Amino acid sequence: MSTHLTEREIALQQLAREFVDELIPWEVEAEMNDGEIPADIAAEHREKASGLGLTAINMPAGLGGRGYSMLEQTLIQEQTGRVTNALGWVVSTGPSWIEDVVTDHQAETWIRPTSAGERHECYAITEEGAGSDVDGIRSTAHRVEGGYRINGEKWHVTSANLADYVFVQAKLADGPNSGSHALFFVDMDTPGVECLEVPAYTHSYSHHHWKMGFTDVTVPDANLVGSEGDGMSFSHAWFRYERLMIAARCCGAAGRLIAEATAFAESREAYGSKIADYQAIQFMLADSLTEMWAARLMTYETARSIDAGADVKAQHAQCSMAKLYASEMANRVADRAVQIFGGRGFMRDNVAERFYRELRVDRIWEGTSEIQRIIIADQLRKRGSGPLIG
Ligand SMILES: Cc1cc2nc3c(=O)[nH]c(=O)nc-3n(C[C@H](O)[C@H](O)[C@H](O)COP(=O)(O)OP(=O)(O)OC[C@H]3O[C@@H](n4cnc5c(N)ncnc54)[C@H](O)[C@@H]3O)c2cc1C
Numbered sequence: 001m002s003t004h005l006t007e008r009e010i011a012l013q014q015l016a017r018e019f020v021d022e023l024i025p026w027e028v029e030a031e032m033n034d035g036e037i038p039a040d041i042a043a044e045h046r047e048k049a050s051g052l053g054l055t056a057i058n059m060p061a062g063l064g065g066r067g068y069s070m071l072e073q074t075l076i077q078e079q080t081g082r083v084t085n086a087l088g089w090v091v092s093t094g095p096s097w098i099e100d101v102v103t104d105h106q107a108e109t110w111i112r113p114t115s116a117g118e119r120h121e122c123y124a125i126t127e128e129g130a131g132s133d134v135d136g137i138r139s140t141a142h143r144v145e146g147g148y149r150i151n152g153e154k155w156h157v158t159s160a161n162l163a164d165y166v167f168v169q170a171k172l173a174d175g176p177n178s179g180s181h182a183l184f185f186v187d188m189d190t191p192g193v194e195c196l197e198v199p200a201y202t203h204s205y206s207h208h209h210w211k212m213g214f215t216d217v218t219v220p221d222a223n224l225v226g227s228e229g230d231g232m233s234f235s236h237a238w239f240r241y242e243r244l245m246i247a248a249r250c251c252g253a254a255g256r257l258i259a260e261a262t263a264f265a266e267s268r269e270a271y272g273s274k275i276a277d278y279q280a281i282q283f284m285l286a287d288s289l290t291e292m293w294a295a296r297l298m299t300y301e302t303a304r305s306i307d308a309g310a311d312v313k314a315q316h317a318q319c320s321m322a323k324l325y326a327s328e329m330a331n332r333v334a335d336r337a338v339q340i341f342g343g344r345g346f347m348r349d350n351v352a353e354r355f356y357r358e359l360r361v362d363r364i365w366e367g368t369s370e371i372q373r374i375i376i377a378d379q380l381r382k383r384g385s386g387p388l389i390g
Contacts, residue, residue, distance in 0.1 A: 003300055005075070012072055016079035016091070019052055023087040028349045030085035035206035037087070042206075045090045046117060056115035058096040058241065063107060064115030065094065074248045074303040078296070081252025084354040086205040093245065095121060095167070097237035101226035110165055110185055122163035124154035124212055125235060131155075132371050134181075134235060139170040139214065141182055147220040150184060153196065153213050156365075160195065160210035164188050168214060169231050181231025185223040192217035203358045240316055242366045243323035244306075247299040250330035250362055253355050254292040257330075257337040258285060260351050265340055275340070284336040292333060295326035317379040317388045324372035327362035334359050 005013065023045060026037045049055050057073050059065020068076070073093075080088030094114045102111055113119040130136035139152025150170050157166065165187050172178050186193060197211040225234060262285055265276035275281045302318040310318070337352035338345035345352045363369045379388055 003297060009072060009075055012068075013075040013079065015052055016054060016076040017082075019049065019054060019091075020079045020083050020088060022048075023083045023090070026087055027084045027351070027354065030087060030206070031204050031348055031354060033204075035085055035204045037206075042090075045087070049090045049092075050117055054091045055117055056092055056094050058093045059111075059115045060096065060099055063094075063096075063099065063102070064112040065096070069303075070244070070306040071300060071303040074244065074299055077245045077248040078252040078255075078299075081249025082256040084351060084358055085203070086207055088249070089207065092117065093241075095238075096241065097234050098225060101230070103222065105222050106185065106225075119165060120159065120163045122157050122159045122166045123238075124157045124160075124166050124214075125169045126155050127153060128155055132368060134169075134232065137169060137171060137181075139168070140173040141170040141184065142173045143175050144218060147218055148182075148184065148224070150186065150192075150214050150217040150219065153211065155211050156209045157212050158209050159207040160188075160212060161198070161208040162206075166193070166212070167225070168217075169235065172228055175228070177228040180229035182228050183225040183231045183234050184219050185225065186214070186217060186219055190217050190219065202360060203354075236316070239366055240319045243319040243372075244299065244302055246362050246366060247295065247302075247319075247322035247326035250326040250359065251292060251296045251299055253359055254288065254295070254326075254330045254333040257333050257352060257355055258288050258292060261285065261288075261337040261340040264344075268342075281340055284340060288333040288336055291329045295322070295329045298322045298325055311387065313379060313383070314387050317376055320367070320372040320375040321388075323362075323366070324369055324376070327359070328369060330355075330359045331363060 026041065030037050053066055054076060056065035057068055057076055061067040076091060080091045082088070094111065098111060110119060110121070114121055125134060125137070127137050127139065129138060137152070139150065139154070141148040141150050150168060152170055154168070160166065165185055168184050168186050169181055170184070172180055172182050192215040194213045194215070195210045196213045198208050199211065201209060262276070265281050265285065266274055268275045299322045302315070302322045305318060306315050334352060334356040338356050341350055341352050344350050347353055
């Protein structure tokens with residue numbers, strides 16, 4: 001399991017692995033029930049994750065988190081990627097990007113309660129006309145006496161059904177910073193906040209992705225994150241973090257698929273032999289393992305370079321490379337796993353079928369594969385490959 005990991009890192013990896021092994025038996029129940037498992041079991045999972053130190057894993061100790069290194073977080077997230085139906089999301093990751101700008105009021109009201117599992121956030125950035133091109137958002141924030149009035153419509157707001165506050169990104173409509181982005185804490189019960197639609201998606205998750213409306217939603221100055229005009233920088237910090245964690249989870253998913261497909265190939269017979277004896281099957285497994293290892297090395301190395309304080313632009317490009325490669329790798333592995341399982345691989349109670357659907361979004365959210373390539377090529381042209389890959 002390890003690539004030069006310390007004893008502490010191996011122990012944490014093992015702890016997360018054993019916890020996720022307890023979640024895996026609930027996958028089919030979740031799949032057959034729109035992502036839901038019995039409420040008491042879900043509560044048990046949350047409590048256990050918290051007791052094991054597997055909540056608020058990205059939050060600094062000062063904000064009620066665990067203070068893990070980036071590599072340690074990567075190791076934990078890799079394990080959570082081994083389970084389908086978002087059951088691994090019980091290992092929570094709060095808004096760690098806020099550390100440098102959070103006010104005492106914001107820390108007390110939203111952030112520490114989030115680390116403690118008492119409050120839950122969601123993110124409303126994407127709109128009907130603006131996804132990759134975040135600067136194209138049309139939501140507005142007008143200055144009013146003592147605060148801001150927000151208007152707009154947001155798409156794909158993940159976990160909105162489980163959240164009690166939402167980070168909303170809008171463009172300032174007036175004042176000295178007019179036209180720049182700002183980010184706000186908005187409690188879900190603020191007048192003017194509404195769910196417009198609960199669309200159906202490819203996966204079966206208990207976390208829904210709402211279309212949300214914000215109509216004359218008024219928030220006080222105290223709800224502004226950082227300063228006016230800072231909005232985009234927070235998105236970039238969050239993207240870097242989440243792209244690396246997607247890479248980690250994709251490695252975990254690929255590892256599980258390779259293990260399951262190998263076990264099946266060893267037990268399934270056709271034409272008088274185990275299918276694992278056929279080179280056609282062996283080559284699919286060999287390619288999968290090789291690519292998964294490459295993705296894991298990139299992911300761990302990126303985490304280590306962040307822990308070592310690498311230049312932020314290099315971090316940005318490395319996180320993009322890790323996300324691009326690992327997400328495309330995991331999709332190839334899932335496709336091969338379905339093939340190895342044959343007809344069983346097309347049944348919803350089969351892990352390969354679920355991952356085949358679920359992993360597809362990893363090439364889309366937090367920046368599509370095309371956007372990652374644009375970021376990488378841009379950095380390559382500006383700085384050359386040395387600062388990016390050594
Ligand atoms: C399940 C799910 C959950 C999500 N959760 C959230 C959330 O919680 N909060 C949130 O704010 N958003 C969320 N999103 C939105 C997600 O981040 C966007 O879908 C993603 O960034 C892509 O934007 P888009 O869908 O508007 O596609 P578009 O930006 O319209 O892209 C369409 C296609 O054009 C390509 N493209 C765009 N620009 C270029 C270019 N310059 N060069 C080459 N190709 C280009 C893209 O790669 C893509 O293939 C979620 C999305 C999904 C599917």
